Structures are given as C-alpha cells and as structure tokens.
Amino acid sequence: MQQESQKAGIAFLLLLSGLGLAGLFIVLFAEVAEEVMEEEFGLFDVLIIRLFESMAGESMDAVMKFITELGAVWFLGGLSALILGILWWKLKDKWGILFFVIAVGGGSLLTLLLKHFYTRDRPSINPEIDAIGYSFPSGHSMGSLIFYGFVIYLVIRTRQKPWIEGLTVGVLSALIFLIGMSRIYLGAHFPSDVLAGYIAGTIWLILSLIALEWIQWQSRSLVPPVHALRNILASLYRTVQKRR
Template sequence: MKQTQTKLPVSLALLTCAVCALVFGLIALWVSDQQVRYFDLRIITAVHQLESPAMTRIMEFFTTIGSEVPVIIILVIAMIVLYRVLGHRRELLFLAIAVVGSVLLNTVLKMLFRRERPEINRIIEANGYSFPSGHSMTAFTMYVALTFLIWKHVPSRLGRILLVAVSALLIVTIGASRIYLGVHYPSDVLGGYFMSGSWMAACIWFYQRYEERMPPLRSKSTA
C-alpha cells in the first residue's frame, strides 16, 4: 500500500521556526523586564478558581505523564515500534534527537534566565528554575514529533484528526497542569511551547532535507 508522505514545504518549516523563535524572544524580554507579572497573576488567579480535590488529582496525573520517567518509557516504546515493527531507523534517530535536544535546550535556557518559580498557590514542590517550562517543552516536542512520524501510517482522515486532537490535548493539559499546581507561571508554559515549536520546525526541516539527499534504506514491509 502506498503511504502518504508527511512533508512540509521548506518555506513553511523555516517560517514557522523563525516566527516561533521571534515570539519566544518577545516573551523572554517580557519576562526579563517583569512586565509579564500582571498577565501571569490574572491567569493564575483564574486557574485556581477551578481548584478542587478531583481537579487536583487530574492535574497531578497529567503533570506525572509529562515527567522524566513516563516520558522515557513512552520514548522507548515509540523507538521499539519504529525500529522493530516499522523498521524505520531514520525516524528513530529523528525522534531521539528532537526530544534529547529539547531537554538540553531547556536546561540551557533555564540557566540563562534563572527565573524563580512562583510561590503562590503552590500545590506540589518542584526544583530548578521556572522559565521556560521543561514539561511544556518536552510534551510539545515529543507529541509533535510522534504525530509527524505516525501521520503517514494512519490511512484515514478521521484517524489523523484524532491523532492531532489527542496530541494537542496532551500538550495543552500537561502545560496547564503546571500552572494549576503552582510550579510555573503561564508565561513559562507559553515560552516553552514557542521555543519547542521553533526547535521542532528546525528538526523537521533538517530531517526532510536529509531524506531528500540520502538513498532509501531497506526496511520491513508495512503493508
């Protein structure tokens, strides 16, 4: 069966990378000048009006699946499927570079900005600096990368819509959980999304350029 390729035009990938990097830069300046405080406090106040024992358990669940161990487990399972079931070595490398690169980039940015975590309405404890949100960056990178790779293996339009919807729901909910639990400002989460968006657009561009230039690898049949 012929598979539809997931291919972004070069201009679109580079434009997305540039726009997301620009928006991240604006958010970073906003954070550095402390002009973001009113925006952050308004959203934090609105979010915590939803606080309840049941909502707290839900948010703790989503923040847990965005943590290191669950992310590693999901990543390993995805790699096993890509390599052993689908036989896609290049896609496995793309996924690993995207996620590991996102984690390293987040670490560098946190050390650069050194923003302290919020102290208001803290429900759980977290270590390290606040901007940009590591959970948000990792969730965005991993689920966008998986959506990009799985897309061409989903034959129906409905299946693809569900794939995008589930990925978007996980990304947004994991980010929102960090605000609800009091360990990140909303601007931390937005900054994480846009920085990861720029990183992923660059990864996809490089991956597609690499695919165009390299001869096809022999892989297992997916028919």
C-alpha cells in the same frame, strides 16, 4: 524527470517555508523572554493564576496531578523507548530513530540551557510535582510539545486512516495543552513560562522535522536539492516572461 524536478522544487520551497516559520517563532520567543525578564508579564501571570485558583478543589488537584505526570521525564522516557522500538522493529526507520532522539533528547538539553540562562525563580517549590530548579521556560510544556508533536508527525507520515490521524491530532493536541495548564494550576510555573515552553518546543520540533525531511528527501530524490530549486525558479521566470 521534469515531473520529479517539479515535485522536488516544491518540497524544497516547503522546507524553506518551515525555516521561515521557525524564524518567526524564534523572534516571538525572544520577545516573550525579554518581557518576562523585564517583568512586563506580571498582570498576565496574576490574572491567569487567579483564574486557576478559583477552580481549586480536591478532585481537580487529583486530576491535574495525574495530567502533569503525562509530561514528566520518567513517563515520556518510557514512551520514548516504546516509540524507538516501533521505529526500529516495525518501521525500520533509522533516520526516524536518529531525529526522534535529537528532537526529544536535544529538546531536554535545550530546556536546561534556557533555564540556566534566564534563571527565573518558580512560583513555588514542590518536589512532589517535579517543581524544582528554575522556572523559565516550562520543561513539561516544552517536552510534551516536542514528544507528542513528533508522535503526531509519525502517525501522519505513516499515512494512517483519516479517523486515526484526526483522533491522534485531537487527543494529543489537547493533552499538550492540558499538561501546560496543569503546571500553572499546581503552582509549578507562571503562565508565561508555559507560553515560552510551547514556543521553544515548536521551534525545536520544526527544526528537527525539517532536518529529518531534508535527509529523507536527499536519500530518495533523483534530483539534487540545489538543482530542484534552480529548475523551479527557472520555470517561474519563464512563466513571468511569457505573461509579459
């Protein structure tokens, strides 16, 4: 029981660390949003956009249009159905299903709320690449980070072979980055929109995963969370007292 209590206490501290990290990203998002609204990101946006304009060409246009579709609502919706099927039929993970829906679905609603709160106009309007409505933050960037980030979590959580985990993290991380870059290249978003989308997506993903881990921990742990924290703090206190 002592060992179980120590493990639970450490897990509790890790969850608190996750909340602290989410808090830091919230502050960062607020700073970015404030500077965007005060138009202090103008030079940053212009320089990045010009860099992408220098890369323009028919072949690059085709590549970027393909990549941007990998973060589109219709594509992520289809993949979501596949992920839910795996969670239900193969993993039998009811909590995973619930929080996947909360992460992806809730992230989409949060994106809409933020867009209508900040009401920033896009660099250009182009329905063909899903560039309509408000610009800040980037929905493709935020949605892809939440979705593919959750998939990375599931692969690591199910303890796949190291090379599978490494390949998944590398490929999906690169994909998340490229989707954001495609939105800038295609003129759908300012670079600061993409940056804000990544930050907001990270916040929502962290909070969703913390909630999922908390629920799963409570369902399988023999030691209540509050008792675990009390025990580990008492242990640390005793260690400090002995050293004195």
